[in-house]
Amino acid sequence: MPKVTRKATDQQESNYITQADVEMFGKVRSQMTKLSADLEALSKKSPDAPVSKFKLTFVNEMLRDANRFLTPPFKPIEGFELFDDVALPSNSDSVMVLNQYLTCLENWRSAHIHETTRDGFNKQWVWNIPGESIPAGRPTSG
């Protein structure tokens, strides 16, 4: 079996992550994508209606997990951490914020993967994990 040749740069070394981060990232992004789609459907029907307490708890749980990754410079909205339940955020508010988070999660992912080659060809994108080559999708943002 040919060995994967790793050519990590200094930049990549500073962006090293762990396998647990990758697993957590995958969970957060997939759940957030689904939640955003569900709320978008609600938002089309009644954009100004407040999000239910149950859904908002779930949204805040997603945001709290995402905030672990999205520290500056990846922070989506300056000064925003979680939704305030008392403020009764609307469906459209929550969709807007979740979409901002999804964009920034992709930025974060793009900054934590690099391209490798196998024997000089067969390029592939993998996560920046020292000693591991977990495949990652092609980056979609700078």
Added chain:
Amino acid sequence: MTLVRPRLTDHHGILVAQESVDFAIPFLDDDIPLYVDPFLLWKSPSMQETSLHIALISAFNGIGRMATTGRKRDARRILIELSECTEAGLGQARNRVGRRISEAKADEIISLFESIPDVQAQGLQHIEAVQLLVDGIAKDRISDFTCSLLKSFLIDFTMHNCKKTGIPTEKVAIENLYDPARRHMTSEVVDLPVNPETKAPILLIPKRWLRFMPWINYDGFFDNAYVKLASGVAPEGRERIDVLAFNRHNFGVVKDYLDSRQKTALDCRNDPLFRQIPITSAKTKWAAIKKLPTGTGGAADKKYEGYIEQLLASLLYPQLDFAQGQSRTDSGAHIRDLIFYNNRGVDFLEEIHEKYGCSQIVFEMKNVREIQREHVNQLNRYLVDHFGRLAIFVTRNPLPNSIQRNIVDLWSAHRKCILVLTDDDLQTMVTVFESKQRMPIEVLKRAYVDFTRACPS
């Protein structure tokens, strides 16, 4: 402290929502506009309540039989004494003083046990049947007879609930207590809550026994049984007196009607003490409010106040029980308020009770384009006694910055809190009332939290 439309619980500083207790919370200067319907006991799945119904009927028939066995005078006196139960506080009497039946009316009731063979032999199966046989006996009287005959149970029920909710009681003599074993009236000294002004004892009535109209009633009989009688059977006359006379001579018709009511017993439910308006009605009212111009032209202010009163009473239920709407005049200006009991059912209501001393919450409605300083001053002057130091403007638009600063200054100087609900807030309240995703009162909580955040720390 003078409360608006005081209730027994609020008077004693026990702030519970009507929704959260088993009994109808009595008013101190007014009756509860509902009646005890004995049919609700008959149809109850609870053995205790069906037993109470049996005891009620047995006691009533026992009084009837007294009359036919040589104790007519006693029976008449007992019926008269049982015909009013002032301790229950049900009905429409604003001053809570009802009147007993006359001797002639008591004799009419007694005559049923003498002149109708069926009643003479088996007695009545439902006390409500008296409405269909004797003129002048209606839902209020049936309710009073029921409460009087079940007074012993109601005393226990009242004592239990007073202990549970912390309502203070006093040793008080209860008169007109019927002893079915010895068939005579007696009195007893028991611990019951009393009216603080008159010192009259108060009995608590289970909510589940109350209806606006008894399941068996004269109008129902007339519409569903009497008018459907084959031609030639029913007499020509359709006056109440003709119908009652016909019934006394044709008791089978009454029995058939009673049977039909028993067969549809599943549909019989108690009436709530407050009925929320339906969602469609709330949306219609909100649509009408949105179309109203600001100001007084075309009586827009009166219409605005009417719609808001109906909307808020429903939107804020059951967290806030509506007390009443009332008008006042300040500096020549007519002002309409809505008063709610502060039941402390939600965390922030507890906080405003503690911080601002609000036993009742006042909403002042202003159909104006912009709240002026004078409006704030008028409301400020009103913040005394039971209203504590918090009130709520219901108005069309957000406050101008200068007025916003004004109310924050009022808080800084006197710790008085003035909240504002605008059209946008009402829109949200109506939306969540429909979607059920949130409680409309959370919009009020948001206004409160926003205000506290705007105040200097």
